[in-house]
Amino acid sequence: MKIFLDTANVEHIKEASSWGIIDGVTTNPTLIAREGRNFEDVVKEICSIVDGPISAEVVSMKSDEMVEEAKGLAQIHKNIVIKVPIMPEGLKTMKRLKELDIKTNATLIFSPNQALLAAKVGATYVSPFIGRLDDIGHIGMDIIRDIMIIFENYKFESEVIVASIRNPIHVIDAAIAGAHIATVPYDTLRKMVKHSLTDVGIERFLSDWEKVPKVK
Numbered sequence: 001m002k003i004f005l006d007t008a009n010v011e012h013i014k015e016a017s018s019w020g021i022i023d024g025v026t027t028n029p030t031l032i033a034r035e036g037r038n039f040e041d042v043v044k045e046i047c048s049i050v051d052g053p054i055s056a057e058v059v060s061m062k063s064d065e066m067v068e069e070a071k072g073l074a075q076i077h078k079n080i081v082i083k084v085p086i087m088p089e090g091l092k093t094m095k096r097l098k099e100l101d102i103k104t105n106a107t108l109i110f111s112p113n114q115a116l117l118a119a120k121v122g123a124t125y126v127s128p129f130i131g132r133l134d135d136i137g138h139i140g141m142d143i144i145r146d147i148m149i150i151f152e153n154y155k156f157e158s159e160v161i162v163a164s165i166r167n168p169i170h171v172i173d174a175a176i177a178g179a180h181i182a183t184v185p186y187d188t189l190r191k192m193v194k195h196s197l198t199d200v201g202i203e204r205f206l207s208d209w210e211k212v213p214k215v216k
C-alpha cells in the first residue's frame with residue numbers, strides 16, 4: 001500500500017519522508033492556506049523533498065480555466081498531479097488533461113458513482129473523503145469497498161486514494177479493503193508508528209541494559 005502525506009507543512013513532510021515510508025503528498029487549498037505561504041513556493045519545496053506524486057488543486061470552476069490553471073501547475077515539476085473537484089466541469093477537465101498527458105486526482109468524491117465517472121474520464125487517482133462521510137453519520141469506508149469492487153470489475157486503471165483520514169483504524173480498514181493509497185495527516189502517521197507497549201519495552205530494555213556488567 002502506498003502512503004501519501006496529507007499536508008502542505010514542509011517540516012512535517014521532511015520528517016515523515018526521512019522515515020522512508022512516504023510515496024507522495026496531497027495538498028488542498030485549506031492545507032495551503034494553513035501554511036500562510038505562496039502556493040507555488042510551497043509546492044516547489046514539497047517536490048524537492050518527495051520524489052513521488054504531489055497533488056495541487058485547481059480553484060477555477062470552468063473547464064477552460066481549470067485546464068489553463070492545470071497547465072501552469074504542471075510546469076512547476078514533473079511529479080505534479082492536478083486535483084480537480086468532481087462535477088461536470090471537472091469531468092470535462094480531467095478528460096482534456098488526460099489527452100494532454102497531465103495526471104489528475106478527482107477530489108471531493110463522496111459516492112461510488114462519482115468515482116465511476118472519474119475513472120471513465122481517465123482520472124489517474126480518485127480521492128474518496130471517508131472522514132467527512134463519517135462526520136455526517138455515514139460509514140465512509142463502505143464507499144471504498146464498493147469502489148474497489150467496481151474498479152476491479154471493469155479493470156479501471158485509476159488508483160484509489162483514501163482521503164480525509166482521521167485515525168490509524170481508517171488506514172487499516174483502507175488496507176484491508178485493498179485501496180491503493182492512503183493519504184494520511186501527519187499526526188495520524190505518528191500515531192501509526194506508536195504503541196505504548198513498544199515504549200514500555202524500550203524503557204525496560206534500556207534500564208536492564210544498565211545492569212549488564214560492561215567489559216573492562
Ligand code: E4P
Pocket residue numbers: 006026027028107127129131132163164165183
Ligand atoms: C485529500 O486529498 C484531502 O486533502 C484531505 O484528505 C481532506 O481531508 P479533511 O476532511 O480532513 O479536510
